[in-house]
Amino acid sequence: MNTCSRRIGGTKIDTNNLTSHDIARLAGVSRSTVSRVINNYPNVPKETREKVMEVIRKYNYFPNLSGRALRGKKTNTLGLFIAQENRFVEEDSVHFLITNVIENASESGYYVLTKMIHDTASAETIRSVKECFYQGRIDAGIFFSFANHEPLIEELIAEGFIVAIIDQELPGRTEPNRIVFNNDNESVAMRAVDYLVSLNHRKIGVIRASLRRSSTNSKFRGFMKAVEKHGLYVDDAWILPGYVSGGGYEAVSNFLKSKNAANMPTAFFADNDTLAIGAIRAFHDHGLSVPEDISIIGVNDHVLSSLIKPSLTTFKIDFVKLSYELVRRIIDVIENGSDQFYKVTYEVDFIERESCRKL
DSSP: OOOOEEEETTEEEETTSOOHHHHHHHHTSOHHHHHHHHTTOSOSOHHHHHHHHHHHHHTTOOOOOOHHHHTTOOOOEEEEEEEOSSSSOOOHHHHHHHHHHHHHHHHTTOEEEEEEESOTTOHHHHHHHHHHHHTTSOSEEEEESOOSSOHHHHHHHHTTOOEEEESOOOTTOOOTTEEEEEEOHHHHHHHHHHHHHHTTOOOEEEEEOOTTSHHHHHHHHHHHHHHHHTTOOOOGGGEEETTSTTHHHHHHHHHHHSGGGGSOOSEEEESSHHHHHHHHHHHHHTTOOTTTTOEEEOSBOOTTTTTSSSOOBEEEOOHHHHHHHHHHHHHHHHHHOOSSOEEEEEOOEEEOOSSOOOO
């Protein structure tokens, strides 16, 4: 970070290492006023509060509240940040991840600060995440379900913080403080199509999750590679947007209500089990049966996937193993440092159940 300074009242201020006293002088208020603004006390005039906040925003000031951080000591705390647009978490992979990260961190003497991110474009949200790092509340951060290229994550890595990301593909980004854990999503989609073709399906559609995520695009890339390998035709109308409000249920319902339903595929590959389960319900509500009329295959092995009727054919992601190895790796980097980029990709197990039939 470049050193920058300015003079206030004849005194030079290092604007890269501001204190609350510096903020007070730059804003022309008392130090106690700055403290009241930072701690959101109500007895601060609106004009004064805005004057202080303008200085804080201008100089990207993060009040350092951690005595341990000031002394350069570890907090033995990991940050777990999960991007989740909906207030209600439907995908149980989130629950598995939180539980297993906390359990594995605890076994190593670490705590976990967990934060759900509902709007990655929110300035206040970005600031709150940055504060966890800059104030020394955490020793490293784990990010899950974010966009493949998330400016917040890239900024933290550029600043030298230790960051682990689940689901990212950024060629050329090989910093030693970047830790990446992926599942072999491209292979999963190829295997799904191979399986459906082995059941004599030639008309196969796909239900896609968020296009911002690396895993979604990797799966689609694998899907199209397998389609090409088998010489299949995929109508554009068979590529359903499961990222719409209502997910797989809404995507399939809209498709079945459209004129495109007259030319329907015999099978769908869904990016995750939540989409697949919604799709099964939509087909049922429109008088179609799975797998008699349409076959469905998902990914993740949702806790409900073996319980619904028909039970869902899917791919099981081992979040227990992933969480254990991720936590072990990130703690090793915290305690011993790292001089090289670390990335691991996991194979995913196939689970055959009842939701696909042979034609």
